[in-house]
Amino acid sequence: MKKxxxxxxxDEFVIALSTLSKTDKKKxxxxxxxxxxxxxxxxxxxxxxxxxxxxxxxxxRKAAKEVDIVISLFTAMKSxxxxxxxxxxxxxxxLSTSIEDNEHVVNNQINNEEVDEDDDYLSKLKYQxxxxxxxxDKEIMSMIELIGEGVKAKEITNIMFDGxxxxxxTTYKRFMRKRKLIRKEAxxx
Amino acid sequence: xxxxxxxxxxxxxSYDSIFSMEDCELDNELSSLNIDVNEKLKAFNTITxxxxxxxxxxxxxxxxxxxxxxxxxxxxxxxxxxxxxxxxLDAKDYLIxxxxxxxxxxxxRDGQDLSDEEAISIIDNLIELGEVNLDE
Numbered sequence: 001m002k003k004x005x006x007x008x009x010x011d012e013f014v015i016a017l018s019t020l021s022k023t024d025k026k027k028x029x030x031x032x033x034x035x036x037x038x039x040x041x042x043x044x045x046x047x048x049x050x051x052x053x054x055x056x057x058x059x060x061r062k063a064a065k066e067v068d069i070v071i072s073l074f075t076a077m078k079s080x081x082x083x084x085x086x087x088x089x090x091x092x093x094x095l096s097t098s099i100e101d102n103e104h105v106v107n108n109q110i111n112n113e114e115v116d117e118d119d120d121y122l123s124k125l126k127y128q129x130x131x132x133x134x135x136x137d138k139e140i141m142s143m144i145e146l147i148g149e150g151v152k153a154k155e156i157t158n159i160m161f162d163g164x165x166x167x168x169x170t171t172y173k174r175f176m177r178k179r180k181l182i183r184k185e186a187x188x189x
Numbered sequence: 190x191x192x193x194x195x196x197x198x199x200x201x202x203s204y205d206s207i208f209s210m211e212d213c214e215l216d217n218e219l220s221s222l223n224i225d226v227n228e229k230l231k232a233f234n235t236i237t238x239x240x241x242x243x244x245x246x247x248x249x250x251x252x253x254x255x256x257x258x259x260x261x262x263x264x265x266x267x268x269x270x271x272x273x274x275x276x277x278l279d280a281k282d283y284l285i286x287x288x289x290x291x292x293x294x295x296x297x298r299d300g301q302d303l304s305d306e307e308a309i310s311i312i313d314n315l316i317e318l319g320e321v322n323l324d325e
Contacts, residue, residue: 010244010248014241014244017237017241020237022212022230023212023215025230025233025234026212026215026216026219026226026230027207027208027210027215028233029219029224029226029229029230029233030207030210030215030218030219030222031204031207031208033219033222033224034203034204034207035204038203046229046232046233046236049233049236050236050240053236053237053240054240054243057240057241057243057244058244058247070208071208074204074208078204119193120192120193123192123193123195123196124192126192126196127190127192127195127196127199130199144199147198147199147202148194148195148196148198148199149195149198150194150198
């Protein structure tokens with residue numbers, strides 16, 4: 001059965017915002033920074049937060065009372081980031097489509113099939129953006145593949161490192177560390 | 190490859206852990222990214238305050254706009270009453286006159302009794318639609 005939610009009014013949302021702790025803000029800040037770096041977005045993590053808060057306060061997006069306010073803000077920020085990436089992927093897609101099949105652009109109608117197609121295209125772009133930074137590192141590429149398949153850390157440790165957790169941690173750290181540098185590399189290009 | 194579920198799993202692995210981190214872990218993670226936490230938190234607070242202020246301003250603006258519309262209607266209604274008393278007509282008679290002059294149809298009535306206030310509101314709507322001009 002579909003769960004019924006009740007939503008904050010704008011005034012109630014303002015009060016909920018004021019309950020955010022310093023730790024909550026750090027979590028949102030860290031997520032914003034990581035998301036922008038992972039997908040090489042030309043904006044700051046705080047920009048995602050600003051747009052998310054603006055959408056929620058304007059009523060164009062609603063936050064459910066049953067969901068922790070930090071999680072509502074996290075999903076709103078993610079949605080903002082996805083919109084930015086979507087418009088980027090749409091531009092790329094239109095460009096390739098117009099070369100391959102002009103007729104498709106003319107008859108481009110929005111329906112569920114296309115929305116699914118858009119989501120798939122966005123996911124593919126995200127995957128390419130992440131893996132582009134590790135193409136030369138076979139170990140990390142294998143790890144990404146396993147994480148992508150939903151394999152848990154313990155199983156990855158067994159499959160890739162014969163149960164050696166230290167080796168797993170080192171590789172995972174390398175994966176995370178390299179992603180931290182993504183923005184710097186992008187900036188220097 | 191199912192990119193959608195692959196990305197879901199990668200994002201889950203990358204971001205979900207953030208929301209169960211302790212304060213000191215967050216500080217470590219943020220410093221390792223060369224982030225000045227205090228400066229960024231200050232910016233977060235400013236963003237929040239500004240967004241809330243802007244939303245309050247917009248709310249006030251909308252309320253003022255609604256009030257202006259209401260006042261305009263009220264002032265129109267006063268003009269109608271003044272006009273009708275000058276002509277020594279009641280609002281219903283005036284509407285019947287409009288009906289005869291083909292400036293409105295019976296649809297406004299639906300066979301029900303009409304109060305003066307309702308008749309004035311109908312005249313007000315007709316003025317707004319440009320069908321009636323009291324100055325003519």
